[in-house]
Each structure stands twice: as C-alpha cells, then as structure tokens.
Amino acid sequence: MTEQTYRIAPAARLDGNDIDAGGKCGRCAYRSLCLPFGLSDHDLARLEGVIGCRRRLGRGDVLFRVAQPFANLFAVRFGHFMTCRSDHRGERYITGFQMAGDLLGMDAIGNGEHASTAIALEDSEVCEISYARLRQIMAEIPQVMDHFHRTMSQEILRDQSAIRFLGILRADERMASLMLNLSARYAMRGFSPRRFQLRMSRDDMARYLGLKLETVSRLLARFREQGLIRLERRELEILDMRRLEALAAGTHEDSIA
Template sequence: MTPLTIKVACSNCNLRELCMPMGLSDAELDRIDDVVASRRKVKRGGILFRNGEKFTSLYAIRTGFFKTCVASEDGRDQVTGFQMAGEVMGLDGIVNDYHTCDAVALEDAEVCVMPFDRIEELSREINSLQRHVHKIMSREIVRENGVMLLLGSMRAEERLAAFLLNLVQRLHARGFSQSELVLRMTREEIGSYLGLKLETVSRTFSKFVDDGIVEVKQRHVRILNAESLKDIVNPKVCD
C-alpha cells in the first residue's frame, strides 16, 4: 500500500527551529520547501524504513515517536535509539547507501521526507544548510559516544537516571514540561536500549519511587527531585 503523502512547507512549520538552520532568507526557505518532497504518515507499529533497504531520504519527525533497532544474533531486537519530533532520522544510510537498522513508530507519527540527493545539491549553494547537516551528523556521533559510555561504565541506577534526564531535556526543548513525561516506549524497550534486563528496569524505577525521586503511574513519570537524578549520574565528591 502506498504511504499517505501530503505536501508541506518548512516555512510554516512550528518545528522549523529544531530541524532547519536558523537565519535563512525567505528565498532560501522557499528553495528548501521544494526539497521537502512530502509528509508521510506512519501508524503505531509501522516501519518507516528497514535494515538493508536502499537509502534515498532523510526523515524529519513532525509528530510522534520512533525507535531504531537491529536484530541481534539470537533474533531479538536490540534498540539503538529513540527519536522524537524535530529530530532527523535516516543518517545511518549515508555511508553505504543502505539502511542499517529498522525505524519503528512507537505511536502514530508523521515525517517530512527529504530526498538526500536534493539536500546535497542545495547544501552546495546554501552554506548554512550544509553546516546544519554536518551538525546533525555530529550530534549523532556524540549520541553514540554517550550510549557507549552508558553501557560501558554505568550501574543500572546511573543508566536509568541518565536516560530520564536526557529524555526530559529533549522534550523540554520542544516546549514540554521539565518534570513530567509520558514514556512512549515499554520498559522492555528501555532495558534493551540501556543493556538491562526488564526486571532490573522495573526494580530501579521502584527504587527511585521509594526514594522519592520520581512518581510513576503506568507510563506517566513525574520527576520530583531532578537534582537527585543528576547526583546519581554525577556523584558529588566529598572533600
């Protein structure tokens, strides 16, 4: 079935500041509008792109939430990231012209489709767009390094605290609360991403609740003490 596509204009998008470079002239914005071919709707559980699929476009998330994952040797899905509105997906396909992971919608979502050959072409003419694409790629490298640190040297409490702080910080940049969030992913998916068993994730959440750091009602999480979460990730050294 052909995915539903709708023409979109970046110049009218309230997420423009998150996924487009600042300071573009009206003429430059009009040219970028022409590059964004369409919007595509993806139902919850639907696939935006698959591992091994030919890479043609980058996707700016307009609404909704995604996870990226790869199949491990024993057939299980290993979650490699969670992406939200204003973030760009598909960068994994640039290196070999094929995607190296699956992108799955965690809720009904909508993306802007940006053909990569058109972006490259326009980047040569609009320097700020080229810098912005490099910045997005650099951010992905920094994120990967952060995940390696998370998995390589942190205890379960540190991993979950860092995950919650990162999530609420990204949501706050989009105008949401600094202390309340709805988890679009399951605890099992959080565990897969953080390298923790489901039981460990549940036990750590319970400890945070008992310690008065968070309040949890199903997927609704309210952070009661952000400083305590930060102290778990970066313990204060006593003199």
C-alpha cells in the same frame, strides 16, 4: 494502521497566495531544530522543495528496515520512533529513541543502506527528504550544510552516550541518564522537562539500556520509593532533578547496585 502518504503542495502559488500553510517548513513548530536560523524566504522555499511528501504511520509501523537501500532522510513532524537492530543471535536491541524535530536515516549515508530499522512508537508523521536534492541545496546554501553537520555531530554524541550506558554506567546510573536525556530533549522542544510521557515500554527501555526487564521494573520502583520520580502508567514526573543528576553522575549516596 496502514501507512498513508501525503504529497506536499508547493510553498506558494505563482501569485503568492499560500496553498498548504500547515505543511510548510516555515510554519512548523520544530523549525529551529530542523532548519538553520536566518534563511531568506527564497532559500526557505528552495529547501521546502526537497520534501517530497509527508508519511503518516501508526503505532508499530516500520518506516525503513535494516539493509533497505537509502534514498531519503526523514524529519519527524510529530510522534515518536525507535531505531533497532539484531545481534548475532537474532536478539533485538534498541539503538535510539526519536521525537519531533529529530532526523532519521543518517546512518545510511555512508554505505547507501539503512543500518537499523525505524518503528513508530505511536501515531506519527515524518517529512520525507530527498538526500540527493538536499546535497544540491547544501552545496548552494552554506547555512544548510553547517546545520546538517551540527545535526550529524549531535547524533554522534548521542551514540557515544549510548555506548557509555553499556560500557561504564551501572544500572541505576543508566536509567537516571535516560530520564535526564529525555527531559533535556523535551525542554528543547518547549515542553516541561519534569513531566512527560514515556512513549516506550519497559521492555524497550531494557533493550536500549542493556538491562533485563526485571531490572528496569525494580529500578523504577526504587526511584519512586526514594522520591526521585512519580510514575503513573507511563506518565513520568521528575520530583528531584538534582538528586537524579547526582545519581546519573555516580555521586549519589543512594546509588542502586
């Protein structure tokens, strides 16, 4: 699919009549994730002004690449992405999975270029946010700055959790933790925490968890046998949340070596 770009219409005409209600931040289903609570209509309209366009991407399309100059952040409007890098051998590893309401590109703020490559896992759409204009808004509206800092803090915690996957947890604990992480994030967005689709492939999961593809397949089969999950193609249902939580914590008696 060829990438498509859509210009965002102004929030309203001068006479107050809506133009593009479907594209306004205030009407977005994930406003609570992207925007601070309590913004006035005036401040919301100013914040909407930093969104230059919406970009629609097909599965496999690249949103940005490693070392690409940084100018914009990207809020996922719908769909799923993964971010990845390559090690010194040229082997790709995955640094994260993103879904609607997440903000992409924050790793580029420090040195002015993207530290990872973002790839769409399915047909997706993002809102392109000018970082220069966003900085101006943050300086003028403290609520926006506070919300942005909270978002950055959550991103740091997510990165620390990924490091824990590789440095401390066993293979089965890593897989259980990934499932619980996805479960919690879908619940935050109003979806079922027990039934959802795995948008990433088994190879993607292996590259994220630091495991071999064969190990991921074996773990999924073992989780099914133990009655922890039901998995049909990529449709996952968590059958025993409590046991899965115990497994992620390393306290389950059936832990898999």
